[in-house]
Amino acid sequence: MSPGGEKLDPIPDSFLLQPPVFHPVIPYVTTIFGGLHTGKMVMLQGVVPQHARRFQVDFQCGCSLQPRPDIAIHFNPRFHTTKPHVICNTLHGGRWQAEARWPGLALQREASFLILFLFGNEAMKVSVNGKHFLHYPYRLPLSRVDTLGIFGDILVKAVGFLNINPFLEGGREYPAGHPFQLKSPRLDVPCSRALSRGLWPGQVIVVRGLVLQESKDFTLSLWDESAHVSVTLRASFTDRTLAWISPWGRKRLVLAPFLFYPQRFFEVLLLCHEGGLKLALNGQGVGATSLSQHALERLAELRISGSIQLYCVHC
Structure with a gap:
């Protein structure tokens, strides 16, 4: 329920x-909202x-202390041996299976x-600093995983829970992992x-943030070299609409679930392609807007405003 008692629209x-x-x-142990699923x-x-001697990242089936929950995926880097390596394994019914x-x-x-x-x-893939490192086939159903646990010799600066970029990126195996701003949250x-x-074409703009409790709107606009706005994406929290706004004020609604509720995290992706921009919200493609190649090349500035906290802006 919203602060005023109003029921929120259902979101898939x-x-x-x-x-x-x-x-x-x-x-550190935390619940994974919605659990794990393909594409997360x-x-x-x-x-x-x-x-450091070792640390582990566990994707667990629950968070009980006794009995110990099943661990679908145990990711365990070890540094204290002659040849540092990573062990992956699965704990099922209190017993570890064969190590990988x-x-x-x-x-x-x-x-x-x-x-x-x-x-x-069918498997979890892991990249380290932008390069593929391993893949680990599931031994327990991914749908059972609802908890993340991090233990051992590790200093964690940020943990992010995202859906993958839905846009094809030249056949690369992983979407680009744009770090969160760490000097200040x-x-x-x-x-x-x-x-x-x-x-x-191919460039992606990434904006991640959190909607404030007292929220009015959120605006993302692209300006050209002459300081004229070329296109605007605006979320209105009062009437729960998301729309593209043309330089002449013409509004075209984005037909997608409205995601910008107070205290909810969001991710906006804009993919430039020949003829305009494709839009994705929280990892789901939801449409596009037209813009000529000449207009795209003349864009000089991205501006973001509204009732939000920003965690990451990449362009």
């Missing part, structure tokens, strides 16, 4: 995202301490890292970013 589970977590205390991605940013081992660990002590856990139809609003070369 595939659109739901939970806010990122900054600097959690380890050991967990992003982990952090640093391996100088004297990967040498050539791409994590180093005293080094920062960005790990992406990408959940496919929030960026200033209004926010402006220069587009030094305009927009070109």
Whole structure:
């Protein structure tokens, strides 16, 4: 229920995202909103301490202490051996199954890292600092996983729960993992970013944020070299509409579930292609708007305003 007692519109589970977590205390255990499903991605940013021996990231089937819950996926980097490596395994009915081992660990002590856990139809894929590292076939149904646990020698800066980028990115195996802003959990609003070369086919704009409790609207606009607005995407919280606004004020509604409710996390993706921009909300493609190639190349600035906290802006 909303603060005023008004019932919120239903949102499909595939659109739901939970806010990122900054600097959690380890050991850290949290519920995964909506559980895990194909197309979901967990992003982990952090640093391996100088004297780290091992840490583990567990995707668990529940969070009980006794009896111990099943662990569908146990991801366990080990640094204290002669050859650092990663062990993956599954705990079922209190018993560990056969270990799967990967040498050539791409994590180093005293080094920062960005790990992406990408959940496919039959296996979890893991990339470390933008490069594929391993894939681990499921031994328990992914639908049973509802809890994330992080333990051991690790300094975690941020944990993000996202849906994968729905746009094809030249056949690359992983969507680009754009880190959250870590100097401060929030960026200033209004926010402006220069587009030094305009927009070109294949470029993706990423905006992640949280809607404030007292919310009115959210606006993302693209301005050209002459300081004229070329296109605007506006969410109105009062009438729950999302629309493209032309430079002449013409409004065209985006026909998709309205996601911008107070205290809810959101991710907006704009993919530039020949002839305009494609839009995705929380990892789901929801439409496009037309813009000539000449107009795209002349774009010089991205502006963001509204009743939101910003966690990430990438363009």
